[in-house]
Amino acid sequence: MPEPATSAHRPASDPQRPHVAIHHNLTRPFQPYQDGDHLAVTINHMLNTPSGIDPYLVADWAYRTFNVDLDMLELERYATDGETTFLAACVYRLLGHRSLSVGDVVHLKIAGISSWLACDPYNWRRIEPPAHIVGEPFRAATVYAHLTGHTCTRMSTPTQRPYERLGPLARTASRTAVRAEAVAAAERYVRLLAAEAALAAGQALPGVARIVFRLGDDVHGPAATLVAAYDADARRLWHEDDGIMWPDESAVTDPLAATLEWPHGGSPFSHEPGGDSYELRIGRPQQ
Structure with a gap:
């Protein structure tokens, strides 16, 4: 059995193995990254993929790994590198991190070449090395601190010290992170209300x-x-002018109306500018 590595003779990292580090945006979460945004290190990994792999493919791996449900990744454990992906996703979620999202940044080192890629709504965008990064790379101490409650990793804020004892930058990061969490929760709740209305209509x-x-x-x-209802072929099934009451209309309208109480949650409905009618499509899941 090989002798365990200690801090005195820890092996150097292999520069040929791709390294990927995930950074959450503290300044403007869920919005495209801009120069000057503050980032927080969440986790980093060394992969067993070929050293010549395209950085964008590694970034795609990171996005999928830190977004897809663990149930799906578990089914892929026996595929090539499936176990690595599954365990990386498990550690990420056990530490309480949110999903890798728009505005976050992935740092890659492949064959000694460093690349910084920002997650935009539809692609990755190469950026200059960010100037403002807080946090430490993932190591054993990260896990120990998490288990003893000395860090708050859920929204990548660096500490659980009382808010009044934080410095200006840390307070700003804390407020921004908590607000982002609240907005994300509101968006999720609004989608659930829409799903409830869709189920009741069906x-x-x-x-x-x-x-x-x-x-x-x-x-x-x-x-x-309610104004009207249509099937998948655009045939009208019901209209308010037909003189027929919609059965248990409140089961549909109450959750629809409740979405107005969560303005930060956005709108899952289609709406023509200037019009007063909205549409909810039921043919696809409202997640």
């Missing part, structure tokens, strides 16, 4: 693929009114 009117409705306010607050 139960009341089998075959419905699209509903049209109005959003507004009444004396009780936000309100929604």
Whole structure:
């Protein structure tokens, strides 16, 4: 059995093996990275892929690994490098990190060449080395600190010290991170409300693929009114002028109206500018 490496004779990292490090954007999470944004190191890995691999392929691997459900990655454990991917994703989630998202940055070192790629909405964008990075590379101490509660890794804020004792930069990073978490939660909740409305519509009117409705306010607050329903071939199944009551309409309209109470959650509905009608498509899952 080989002798364990110690700090006194720890082997040097292999410069030929691709290194990938994930950095979360603290300044403007979920928005495209801009020069000057502050980043926080979350995790880094050495991969067993060929040294000549395209950096963009490694970045694609990172995006998938740190976004796809663990259940799916578990099914791929026996594929080439599937175990490495599964374990990397497990560690990332056990540390409480959010998904790799728009605005975050991936740092790659492949065959001694360093590349910084920012995650944009539809692609990766090469950037200059960022000037503002907090946190330490992933190592054993990261796990020990997490287990003893000395770090807050959920949103990549560097410490759990009382807010009043943090410096200006750390306070800004903490507020930004918590706000980003709140916005992400609101977006998720709004999508769940839309999914609830879609399920109720499908139960009341089998075959419905699209509903049209109005959003507004009444004396009780936000309100929604159903206008029409169509199947997948655009055939009208129901209309408010038909004189037929929609069964249990509130099961659909209540969650639709509730989305207005979460303005930071965005809108999962289609809407023509200047119009007063909205559409919810039921043919695809509302995640």
